[in-house]
Amino acid sequence: MTTGPKLLLSAFAAQPRSSFLEWLAYHRAIGATDVLLFTDRRQSGKQPLFDALAAAGAVRVTPVAVDPDMKEEIHNSALRAAAVEATDSGGYGLYLGADEYFCILNTSKSVQSLMRSSGGADVLSAPLQVAGMAEGQDSGAILFTERPTAAVTADAPLRSVVRLGLFAARNPEVPTGPAQGKAALNWVNGDGTPMAEPHSRLTWTNDAGARGASKAAILKIPAPSVEAYLLHTATLPEKQHPDADTLIAWLETQRAITGEGPDLTPRMADTARELDSLMALPGVAEAQEALCAEERATLERLRTGGGDMARVLGAVGAKAPPLAPKTKAQPPVTPVAETAEITPDAEPDPRPEAPAALPPWFAEIHTGGDTEGFYTRLKNHAVVGILRDQARLVISFDNLSNVNDLSPEREPWAYKFVRDNGWSHMAVMARRKDWFRCPQLIAHLEKLAADGVFAGFDKVVLTGTSMGGFAALAFASLAPGATVISFNPQTTLDETLVPWEKRFGMGRARDWTLAHSDCAFEIDEVEKAFVLYDPFFEPDRRHVDRLEGDNVIRLKTWCSGHFSPVFLRRAGLLKPLMQHALDDTLTPDVFYKMYRDRRFLPWYRKALQTNLQERGHDKLARIVSPAFRKLKRQAAE
Incomplete structure (x- = not known):
């Protein structure tokens, strides 16, 4: 040796x-x-x-x-x-x-x-x-x-x-x-x-x-x-x-x-x-x-x-195996090892049946797991902590679609992505469409901040989409110096502040006098707040216009409507975007260079045609499809 x-x-x-x-x-x-x-x-x-x-x-x-x-x-x-x-x-x-x-x-x-x-x-x-x-x-x-x-x-x-x-x-x-x-x-x-x-x-x-x-x-x-x-x-x-x-x-x-x-x-x-x-x-x-x-x-x-x-x-046409190695120094049969990763779909799937299995996030932190963590069940929410790495903590908030999933297999938003990078994860999981307007939850998050939980990490990132995007901005003041990645957020649903917002009736009916109810006053101390939205979609644009400060970085996802994360995922851009943001390498230049790939997405073509027609540009709308086909041919050459 x-x-x-x-x-x-x-x-x-x-x-x-x-x-x-x-x-x-x-x-x-x-x-x-x-x-x-x-x-x-x-x-x-x-x-x-x-x-x-x-x-x-x-x-x-x-x-x-x-x-x-x-x-x-x-x-x-x-x-x-x-x-x-x-x-x-x-x-x-x-x-x-x-x-x-x-x-x-x-x-x-x-x-x-x-x-x-x-x-x-x-x-x-x-x-x-x-x-x-x-x-x-x-x-x-x-x-x-x-x-x-x-x-x-x-x-x-x-x-x-x-x-x-x-x-x-x-x-x-x-x-x-x-x-x-x-x-x-x-x-x-x-x-x-x-x-x-x-x-x-x-x-x-x-x-x-x-x-x-x-x-x-x-x-x-x-x-x-x-x-x-x-x-x-x-x-x-x-x-x-x-x-x-x-x-x-x-x-x-x-x-x-x-x-x-x-x-x-x-x-x-x-x-x-x-x-x-x-x-x-x-x-x-x-x-x-x-x-x-x-x-x-x-x-x-x-x-x-x-x-x-x-x-x-x-x-x-396999050959018969030898019956024994000839000498003790000759290495014997070499079967495949357990951790083989060939191509994603090439090897037969050996995973066991899962009905009795623990949810992956809970398997990490329960008494038989290998990761320190916690699970706190509140009346209307749950807070999960998976403490893998003291260098980075990602805090994610559920969106509206997660609320309807009450199954034991439910995973926190962005769980697999965060886990695969080995970062710590704190997930706030909701069971009602309340925009996290719950005194018990707010008091719990404030106590975590006061106890130094967030300050114990070198870098904190808050993220979510729509209702979760609101929360990522609204609770950012609890982690000064943090980075926020917010998709299609509302800044508040207080009707006195945004009388033009007619969506989300269940959210507007909540108590908007509680703390952390207006994102415009919660982001002064964050390092960067990346806000992704479609400027053609007026309700989202008007919310983003309420955010001020040099630390607010607006990233425009044209033609995605209120579904920027879904649009980016279909274009193969969501994981690269999140990776750049968490690696602290995301800039507008980096984003817009990546975003050029949206041109190959049929969703983008249809949304662009509709937008041009609604604005009275019928002639431009008619040339979108031929231009789209030309781009695809060029990309294939």
Whole structure:
């Protein structure tokens, strides 16, 4: 094993596979000094291989509550790993799936020396490439076979080596939030060249240069052989088994992958030595052999048992698996790992049935979850706190459509987006159309502010749409210095102030003498208030005209009506907009450059035609459709 600065490697594995030992040996060979393994706590004490490795000090096993949707665990465990990395120092952290191999493609002998050769980088983000299945490849060792083919895409996900103690949070791709105690970051790509600023996933989405791979890349091997993948599906609960047609289609897609993948074979000798060392640890060889025997028996049963699995094997021409590894140093069967993320719809969905599952947000914060938080049920509202990261807090408010959803599965507004970025989230959920005009709720939010809850975060963002957009502005005074992202807000429904507002009868009937009832007087101390609205839609425009101050940034979503978030989502712009705002990189110039893509949305064409006709510009309205078709043709060329 390479000596020098530590390399903390973290991963999640619901249960051991025979391939894990090879994965561990390979990464020890390239510098992993500490291995943090998150496992399903329901299997604690029932995994001899993991237990033996932990007892020998080869890994640190941390049992955790597993999300009912297994695909979420790659995100959840990345957050857990970040919490450990943030409190450590003297080296680097790397988070991978248990079917992902970090490939050093220059002369560096270890990840640590690779970072030194990249100018002492603080972060190195390398692209992920998905390996295919070579024709005739059996289910044996993967490191010792021919160089695999691999799919390489311009928008490939990233995996990052990060200096320990520098970031408080990460997602599977990159660290998130501000760096701790360091203003200027040396953040490089897989070529070792600087990543474009501002440092965010959004910046690099369409930047081919972000995915350089001459020095480093990640090889993901979701299905090295047909048998290995069938072995993986056979271990799932029966109700999660994909049908034969789905399996055949996915496996054929995997076998059709072309392109030259990273070469793992130069690490063969070092990996074999590390594998010998691991097998010599007390109890490891016995646990590994028992695991291999169990997998061989399962594969033989699949081959001879008839039914769907036999049809799959026949359809894709799979080879029979070998009965045993020839030597103890030869890595055994390599099935797919639990955290595989191939393409969003390519792999059969292994998620369990969800009726008895906890809502995802509650699963995070209940006693079996891994995130600190709170849930306060008031008479007409609920306040949920999910405290993932002290750097950023997003406060979201429900809109009118959420009010009608009283199901246990209901999620806070923007929950998935905030969770995927690893930020803390406080959600105010409503069960009536009251514009949050409730003395109990107002007193509760004021107390949270007085107790310093909001002041405890480096950055606070309030957001919502329509009724929620009103609340984001109205309660902004509770978090001085915050950023507001408000879509189509009302500034008040007090009829003495906005006598022209005839919508929202239930809202206008509420008590508008309560505190925080006029947004125009609540935003003086916010840093920025981004207000998105359609200037052609007069009721919304008149509300926005009431907002004054240099900190008010009006972003015009022409032709979206009262539905800016829906319009932006259909144009593929809502997440980029929110990402820019939360990364503090949103400006009018950035927004309007993105907003040009609205031209390809049929909604925009129809709304523009209607608007022109209503204003008496029939001639201009008639040329909208031909112009729209021309743009689409040009974009397709």
